[in-house]
Amino acid sequence: MKKTYKTVDLDCANCAAKMEEAIKNINGVTFASVSFVASKIVLEAADEDFAEIEKKMIKVCRKIEPDCRIIL
Amino acid sequence: MSARVKRRLWRVIAAIVLFVAAFVTFRAITLPQNLWYIELIVYACVYAVAAYDVLIKAFRGIFGGQVFDENLLMTIATVGAFCVREYPEAAAVMLFYQVGELFQSIAVGRSRKSISELMDIRPDTAVAIRDGERVTVSPYEVAVGEIIEVRAGERVALDGVVVKGSGSIDTAALTGESMPVSVCEGSPVLSGSINLSGVLEIEVQKEFSESTASKILDLVENAASKKAKAENFITAFAKIYTPVVVALAVLLAVVPSVITGNFGEWIHRALMFLVVSCPCALVISVPLAFFGGIGAASARGVLIKGGNYLELLGKLDAVVFDKTGTLTLGKFSVAGVYPESRRNEILSAAAIAESGSNHPIALSIVAAANDNGLNVNASDNGLNVIANDKELSVIANDNGLNVIASERSERGNPLHENITLTEIAGKGVEARADGKVILAGNAELMAERGIEFTECAQFGTLVYVAVNGEYLGVIVIADTVKEDAPQVIASLKRDGIRTVMLTGDNFQTASAVAEKVGIDEFSASLLPADKVEKLEEIIARKSAKSVVAFVGDGINDAPVLSRADVGIAMGALGSDSAIEAADVVLMHDGLGAISEAKTVAKKTMSIAAQNIAFALIVKVAVLVLSALGVTDMWLAIFADVGVTVLAVLNSVRIIAFGKKNKKGDFAKNFPKTQDKSAV
Numbered sequence: 001m002k003k004t005y006k007t008v009d010l011d012c013a014n015c016a017a018k019m020e021e022a023i024k025n026i027n028g029v030t031f032a033s034v035s036f037v038a039s040k041i042v043l044e045a046a047d048e049d050f051a052e053i054e055k056k057m058i059k060v061c062r063k064i065e066p067d068c069r070i071i072l
Numbered sequence: 073m074s075a076r077v078k079r080r081l082w083r084v085i086a087a088i089v090l091f092v093a094a095f096v097t098f099r100a101i102t103l104p105q106n107l108w109y110i111e112l113i114v115y116a117c118v119y120a121v122a123a124y125d126v127l128i129k130a131f132r133g134i135f136g137g138q139v140f141d142e143n144l145l146m147t148i149a150t151v152g153a154f155c156v157r158e159y160p161e162a163a164a165v166m167l168f169y170q171v172g173e174l175f176q177s178i179a180v181g182r183s184r185k186s187i188s189e190l191m192d193i194r195p196d197t198a199v200a201i202r203d204g205e206r207v208t209v210s211p212y213e214v215a216v217g218e219i220i221e222v223r224a225g226e227r228v229a230l231d232g233v234v235v236k237g238s239g240s241i242d243t244a245a246l247t248g249e250s251m252p253v254s255v256c257e258g259s260p261v262l263s264g265s266i267n268l269s270g271v272l273e274i275e276v277q278k279e280f281s282e283s284t285a286s287k288i289l290d291l292v293e294n295a296a297s298k299k300a301k302a303e304n305f306i307t308a309f310a311k312i313y314t315p316v317v318v319a320l321a322v323l324l325a326v327v328p329s330v331i332t333g334n335f336g337e338w339i340h341r342a343l344m345f346l347v348v349s350c351p352c353a354l355v356i357s358v359p360l361a362f363f364g365g366i367g368a369a370s371a372r373g374v375l376i377k378g379g380n381y382l383e384l385l386g387k388l389d390a391v392v393f394d395k396t397g398t399l400t401l402g403k404f405s406v407a408g409v410y411p412e413s414r415r416n417e418i419l420s421a422a423a424i425a426e427s428g429s430n431h432p433i434a435l436s437i438v439a440a441a442n443d444n445g446l447n448v449n450a451s452d453n454g455l456n457v458i459a460n461d462k463e464l465s466v467i468a469n470d471n472g473l474n475v476i477a478s479e480r481s482e483r484g485n486p487l488h489e490n491i492t493l494t495e496i497a498g499k500g501v502e503a504r505a506d507g508k509v510i511l512a513g514n515a516e517l518m519a520e521r522g523i524e525f526t527e528c529a530q531f532g533t534l535v536y537v538a539v540n541g542e543y544l545g546v547i548v549i550a551d552t553v554k555e556d557a558p559q560v561i562a563s564l565k566r567d568g569i570r571t572v573m574l575t576g577d578n579f580q581t582a583s584a585v586a587e588k589v590g591i592d593e594f595s596a597s598l599l600p601a602d603k604v605e606k607l608e609e610i611i612a613r614k615s616a617k618s619v620v621a622f623v624g625d626g627i628n629d630a631p632v633l634s635r636a637d638v639g640i641a642m643g644a645l646g647s648d649s650a651i652e653a654a655d656v657v658l659m660h661d662g663l664g665a666i667s668e669a670k671t672v673a674k675k676t677m678s679i680a681a682q683n684i685a686f687a688l689i690v691k692v693a694v695l696v697l698s699a700l701g702v703t704d705m706w707l708a709i710f711a712d713v714g715v716t717v718l719a720v721l722n723s724v725r726i727i728a729f730g731k732k733n734k735k736g737d738f739a740k741n742f743p744k745t746q747d748k749s750a751v
Contacts, residue, residue: 004294009076011177013356014142017307035296036356037184037363042297063136066129 172713239270298378310351321345357683357719365676368730386673389618395575626650
C-alpha cells in the first residue's frame with residue numbers, strides 16, 4: 001500500500017532529509033520519500049502492517065521536527 | 073504569509089528593537105568594572121526573546137538523540153560566545169540567524185506557492201445546474217452525469233461533454249498548444265481548459281479526482297518523491313559534512329588552545345565553525361531547483377514524473393523514435409500529383425473512381441480533391457457521387473472531368489445511374505461515367521489494360537490514373553511527416569545526440585522518412601517485440617553512463633517505453649496506459665516539446681550546480697577565514713542562512729523560465745507552418 005501525506009510547517013530541508021532516513025529505517029517500510037519542496041511524504045509498506053507503521057512514522061517525524069504536522 | 077511566519081516576524085522585530093536599544097545604551101555609558109554582569113543580563117534577555125524556540129528545540133534534540141541538530145549547534149555557538157564574554161555578538165548572531173531563517177521560510181514559501189500555481193490547473197469551485205438553479209459547489213461534490221456551467225474566462229473543473237452552447241477553449245495548460253480549440257454540442261472537454269467565449273453547459277463524465285486536471289497535478293506533485301541522483305548525493309554529503317565540521321570545531325577549540333594557552337580566542341573561532349556547519353543551503357538548493365524545473369516543464373505541456381528523469385533528460389546521449397504517430401502523423405495524404413500541370417484533372421478523375429471506397433488511400437484522394445476546391449460549374453450534365461457524407465458533383469467537359477465537393481449532412485442520394493464502379497481486387501478501380509472510362513490503380517492495372525504510362529520513381533503508394541485508355545498521370549500517397557520533426561531532429565543532432573528510428577514498416581518507407589527528417593539510423597520491419605530487443609541492443613552498445621530515451625505514442629509501445637532510461641510518451645493525454653508506462657509525458661503531438669524539455673532540464677541542472685558550488689565555496693572560505701581568525705560570527709551566519717536564501721532565490725529563476733513560456737514563447741520557437749512535408 002502506498003499513501004501520500006501532506007505536511008504543514010515543514011520548514012527545514014535538513015529535517016526533511018532526516019525524516020526520510022528515519023522513516024526508511026522503520027521495519028516494514030518498502031519505500032519512503034519526504035519532499036521538502038512539495039511538503040509531502042510518500043509511505044509504502046505492506047497492507048497488514050500499514051496502520052502500525054503509519055503510527056511509527058508520525059512518532060519519528062515528531063521527534064525530528066516537533067513543529068511539523070502530518071495531515072492524515 | 074502564514075500566521076506562524078507572521079508571529080515569527082513580530083518576534084524578530086521586537087528582538088531587533090531591544091538589541092539596538094541595548095547596544096546604543098552600552099555604547100553611550102561606560103559601566104563600572106564591578107557591574108559587568110548588568111550587560112550580561114541585558115543581552116541574555118535580548119537573547120532569550122530571539123532564541124527561545126531554538127533553545128527549546130535544541131533541548132528536545134538532545135533527548136531525541138539529534139546530536140547534529142541545527143538548533144543545538146546554534147545554541148552551543150551562541151552560549152559559547154556568552155562564555156567567552158562576547159555578549160553583544162552572542163545575541164546578535166542568534167538574532168541574525170533568526171532573521172535569516174525567517175527570510176528562508178518566506179522565500180521557500182513563496183517559491184513553493186509559485187511552483188504550485190504554475191502546476192495547479194484545477195479550479196476551486198464549479199457551478200452545477202441543479203433543478204434549474206446554478207449552485208456554486210466544490211468540484212469534489214459534483215457527481216458524474218450532472219451538468220456544470222462554465223462561463224467565458226472560467227476554467228473547466230471536470231471532464232465532460234458539451235451539451236449546450238458553443239465557443240472556443242484554451243487548452244494551453246494541458247497541451248502547451250496556444251491555438252484555441254472550437255467546441256460545440258457533443259465535443260468532449262477536458263478539465264483544466266479555459267472557456268474563452270460563450271457559456272458552455274457540460275455533462276460531467278468523470279469525478280473530480282479522476283478528471284484530467286487532477287491526474288496531471290497528482291503526477292507532477294508526486295514527481296518530487298522520485299529524487300534525482302544529485303538530490304540524493306547532496307543529502308548523503310550533508311550527513312557527512314556536519315559531523316566533519318563539528319569535529320574540526322572541537323579540534324580547533326582544543327589543540328591550539330592547549331598549545332598557545334589562549335583559550336578564549338580559539339574557542340571563539342571554533343564556535344564560528346559550528347555556525348557554518350549547518351548543511352541547509354546545500355540540502356535545500358538542489359531539490360528546489362528540481363521541483364521548479366518540473367513545474368516549469370509542466371507549464372509547457374511536458375509532465376516529468378520524477379526529478380531523476382529531469383536529470384536524465386539533461387544528459388541524453390541517444391533518442392530513439394518510433395515512426396508512425398511520432399515522427400509522422402500516422403495519416404495518409406496526397407504527397408504529390410504528376411504531372412503537376414494536370415493536377416486538377418488527375419485528382420478529379422481519381423476522386424470519382426475512388427468515391428465508393430472507405431480505404432484510407434481512397435479517402436485521402438477524395439480529401440485532396442476537396443481541399444483543392446475542384447471546379448465548379450454545377451450543370452445538368454453533372455452526375456452525383458456520394459462518398460463519406462460528401463457529395464461530389466462531377467461534370468464531364470472538354471478537359472476531362474471536374475469535381476465539385478460540398479458538405480452534405482444526410483446520406484441518401486443513390487449513386488448516379490450513369491456511374492458504375494468496379495473494383496479490381498488488389499489493383500484498383502474502374503469507373504464508367506457518361507461514356508468515359510476512368511481507371512485508377514497500380515502499375516499492374518495499367519499494364520494489364522495496355523495503357524502506356526511513365527513509371528513513377530517517387531516513394532509511397534502510387535495510384536496511376538487513365539481516362540478512356542489514355543494515361544493521365546499519377547498520384548503519390550504517403551504518411552505525412554510532422555512539420556516540426558526535421559527541426560527537432562536537427563536541434564538534437566546539434567547537441568551531439570544520436571537519433572535512431574524504429575518502425576514496423578518496410579525498409580523503403582523507413583528510409584524515406586529517415587531521410588526526410590534527417591535521422592541518423594533506422595531499423596525497419598520490426599514487430600513490437602523486436603523494438604524492445606533493438607532498444608536493448610542500443611542500450612547495450614552504449615557506455616554505462618549514457619542515457620537513451622525512447623519516444624513513442626504509447627499505444628502499442630508500452631514495453632519499449634518502460635525499458636528505455638527515459639520513456640517519453642507523446643500526445644498521451646487521456647491514455648492512461650501511456651501515462652502509466654512513460655517517465656515523461658508530452659501532452660500534445662508536437663515534437664518540439666522534446667527540445668523544450670531538454671532545455672528546462674539543462675537549465676535546472678545548471679542552477680542546481682551553481683547552488684552547490686556557491687554554497688560550498690562560501691562555506692569553505694568562511695571556515696578557512698574563521699580558522700585564521702580574520703573574520704567574525706557575522707560572516708559565519710551569512711555563510712549559513714545568507715547562502716541558503718541566495719540559493720533559494722537562484723532556484724526561483726527556473727520558475728520564471730516556466731512562466732515566461734506560458735505566454736507562448738514555444739509557438740515562437742517552433743512556428744507552425746502550413747506546408748506539410750510528405751515523403
